[in-house]
């Protein structure tokens with residue numbers, strides 16, 4: 055039987071831990087009556103316990119020697135005692151002392167720690183009852199006053215409620231002593247599952263008894279963001295606002311993949327795994343109001359929570375997502391999926407947020423994280439505007455970026471530190487636990503030499519879990535996630551996660567090879583990838599791709615070229631291609647003949663052309679119609695009318711270069727003997743070299759029609775050699791005038807723009823079928839000498 059050894063007072067007390075959560079101020083929350091503490095790690099032989107928890111509790115034990123507290127430690131698990139006891143002791147033998155502990159003292163501490171620990175099977179309610187009884191008997195036997203009981207649940211999320219139930223019913227201490235139950239993320243999967251878990255737990259535990267861990271809050275630089283802001287308030291107050299801050303970046307880059315963790319990771323992805331918790335915590339610490347005093351957990355938690363009510367909702371266009379190339383092969387392997395399974399779980403994401411206050415209005419706050427990137431580093435930086443114009447000596451310090459970098463770890467610096475550009479201000483040290491960083495002179499941080507910064511670093515580096523374990527004992531709830539905060543955070547992220555469900559991530563190769571593929575740019579209210587590259591991946595690398603998604607990767611659709619991306623990006627690309635085609639045609643023959651369709655898809659394209667393409671050679675461009683509804687042009691449903699609204703009236707195009715279709719002749723609409731179609735055909739023949747348009751832009755209807763060529767109209771047979779024809783639509787207005795397949799296929803270049811989820815089903819069908827222009831007129835588009843390019847957005851392509 056193990057017995058509790060009374061602590062030896064001759065062992066000196068270690069220096070108190072510092073940081074926001076650890077200031078041992080007088081106050082209700084931190085004032086602890088000394089007494090006996092029983093620590094139970096449920097899952098005590100698991101990975102986390104092995105790697106961090108026992109080491110953390112040993113450190114706690116070592117620092118608490120002489121404080122008046124006494125301890126006993128229990129490793130709990132599902133296995134029987136005989137089997138698990140040796141495993142537990144192998145782990146416990148591994149704990150190490152801090153480097154400044156004398157060897158003899160360390161040996162003594164470790165020996166005592168081992169004597170205070172035991173394994174207990176914790177499976178049934180009886181097991182928990184027996185534990186509760188054991189603790190009670192021990193307290194009585196040794197005549198000790200109980201301070202509290204700490205249960206650390208290092209088990210999967212689904213087991214929380216059941217264990218909490220058992221702890222509540224059989225392990226509660228007598229009144230006067232505390233109960234603290236520690237939980238590890240994940241805390242739910244979205245807002246409703248987090249709510250469900252929270253209310254289940256509230257049936258067994260009071261909110262004040264729950265300690266939800268985010269180990270980032272135990273990182274020394276993270277826990278000192280507020281103290282740094284506080285001690286440097288006189289410098290920061292005037293510049294911590296939208297007039298001076300250019301943007302805020304919170305970044306966690308990793309080089310590893312997620313092999314071995316796929317069953318967990320594939321259900322979560324990078325946003326749930328990193329952004330919703332760690333990066334959001336840091337975001338609130340950077341932007342919250344700094345309290346008058348940091349010693350009250352309640353005020354700190356309140357100010358943190360306040361940020362959520364000021365954040366603007368995050369829209370889909372404020373996020374970009376990516377997935378490393380080998381991910382799907384790993385999913386297939388670890389989840390035993392068949393080869394047509396295709397996961398779109400993101401392994402990289404960047405999200406832009408805005409806080410809607412006069413202080414931060416318009417300041418982009420970027421949260422970004424990814425697996426398989428070029429380096430392992432995590433930092434947050436506040437980048438300030440620099441209004442200095444350097445005429446000479448661009449390397450002098452006042453020409454450089456002005457920034458504050460909270461460097462959490464790794465990177466080339468390989469250590470936690472806070473860095474302030476020398477052209478900003480000379481900061482105060484956070485407290486006596488921090489020192490100026492004078493070594494690492496050759497290191498660079500975000501591309502700048504360390505000598506550009508005033509840098510400070512903790513004198514002693516501490517492991518996050520050890521820090522947090524200390525905070526549990528001192529009851530500093532501000533180092534943990536409150537239920538309100540958790541639900542507010544899920545409330546912020548859940549709508550974005552839902553909207554990204556159908557979003558196709560950009561595939562990246564991983565490591566250095568990513569090059570600039572994941573770079574993104576910020577606009578006022580959206581972010582997007584900088585490069586338009588479509589990554590081409592072969593089937594072996596893709597592993598799990600289905601036939602359709604494979605065609606995405608190939609950049610081919612129905613044997614023709616395909617460009618595919620997000621809707622907005624797709625239009626950017628199409629507009630660029632149009633401008634390039636225009637320039638080429640004008641330089642070769644002096645004119646550009648462009649035929650445009652009606653419909654809603656191209657309207658955003660027209661606006662983009664009008665607003666962003668100032669160099670487009672409109673003076674040399676002739677605009678033709680692909681099709682027209684038989685109605686007066688001034689009516690808003692006329693294709694020409696919407697073309698005029700969205701494009702023609704905004705550009706400088708000569709009047710005589712505009713060619714509406716003659717649907718109204720002799721005061722009547724589209725009458726065969728008025729010869730409107732023939733008239734248009736002649737106008738084309740007269741103006742366009744060989745009647746070959748340089749660019750014909752088409753769309754596709756959900757019935758497979760293109761231009762105004764409808765299924766079952768047998769249009770292409772009836773039209774023979776005509777270039778323009780009157781056609782019949784199944785929907786009103788029925789009468790149309792349209793270019794024929796003959797005219798379309800005579801063009802130098804045809805672009806087929808297909809956007810939106812509604813088109814997905816047909817697109818999937820069309821991707822597989824042979825040419826059946828009677829059934830799907832769009833399959834009859836094959837330029838004889840020219841080239842067809844499909845412009846497909848991800849909604850249409852992937853549904």
Ligand SMILES: *[C@@H]1O[C@H](CO)[C@@H](O)[C@H](O)[C@H]1NC(C)=O
Nearest residue numbers: 104105141143144145146148
């Ligand atoms: C003990 O530590 C060593 C070295 O750090 C490690 O290789 C070993 O796996 C650890 N053993 C246990 C049981 O944790």
Ligand SMILES: *[C@@H]1O[C@H](CO)[C@@H](O)[C@H](O)[C@H]1NC(C)=O
Nearest residue numbers: 222223224256257258259260
């Ligand atoms: C704990 O269990 C008791 C019954 O043993 C119950 O009355 C109580 O509501 C439970 N929950 C909390 C938070 O104490």
Ligand SMILES: *[C@@H]1O[C@H](CO)[C@@H](O)[C@H](O)[C@H]1NC(C)=O
Nearest residue numbers: 316317386387388389390391
């Ligand atoms: C996949 O199959 C292997 C071998 O049949 C099995 O051991 C493993 O548990 C399976 N994994 C999953 C997630 O079903």
Ligand SMILES: *[C@@H]1O[C@H](CO)[C@@H](O)[C@H](O)[C@H]1NC(C)=O
Nearest residue numbers: 642643644645742743744746
């Ligand atoms: C007209 O087309 C022919 C052949 O298609 C070509 O040789 C000629 O250069 C073109 N003329 C102009 C003015 O583009």
